[in-house]
Amino acid sequence: YVGLSIATLLSQHHEVVAVDVVPEKVDLINHRQSPIQDEYIEKYLKEKELHLTATTDGASAYKDANFVVIATPTNYDPVKNYFDTTHVEEVIDLVLEVMPTQVTLVPDGDAQLTSNHGWNTIENKAFLTDVIGRFKEAGIRTSIFVDPSAEMVRGAKECGTDRVELYTESYASGYAENREEAIKPFIDAAVAARDLGLGLNAGHDLSLVNLAYFHRMIPWTDEVSIGHAIICDALYMGLEKTIQAYLSKIKIF
Secondary structure (H helix, E strand, O other): OOOHHHHHHOOOOOOEEOOOHOOOOOOOHHHHEEEEEEOHHHHHHHOOOOOEEOOOOOOHHOOOOOOOOOOOOOOOEOOOEEOOOOOHHHHHHHHHHHHEEEEOOOOOOOOOOOOOOOOOOOOOHHHHHHHHHHHHHOOOOEEEEOOOHHHHHHHHHOOOOOOEEEHHHHHHHHHHHHHHHHHHHHHHHHHHHHHHOOOEEEEOOOOOOHHHHHHHHHHOEEEEEOHHHHHHHHHHHHHHHHHHHHHHOOOOO
């Protein structure tokens, strides 16, 4: 969902290649049909002139790309506490060929439309340490997606990551009712990250409504990941004006 929605938006003005391991999904996209039920994606594929193609050949798609958005499942079973990391291993190999500036590890499974939890960096230390080590050996900056917990931040540090990305859904959902309470665990986790020498990213449900306060309370945030809100806002304001509006919230010009 995240990957296709971003691809659909960007392909209005840029050449975009979507990669999927399921040939049927690739075929649907190439025939301007959405493989998922979403009003805006379906409408854009049908009515807009998009520079969008799809393929199962990731290597050829990544070869000449200016940047790559990776959204791949880890098939997490919360009952068995087990990750089938087959797709992750495949993407790791491709990423090492492309050599991006940063890789963020997010524990999403096949059944998830979007992220809904961070890594347990203690229980998954061995796996995360191995993957982080492989990326760092190649000179790629790494980040681990975690819940706003100082304990999980400390666990991420033990895995060798360069940064953590705080999962901000609880902040966004609690913002309207009591933003002071909603931000508290994030400040604690952010302070822990700073004290440990980790870079700090944040993401999930951040928007024009709640971004400025988050940045004001945690000004040492290095980067925020915003996908869905930017796409929704861009449908009304256009991509350029939307980006400027977000930058104005954190006073970057």
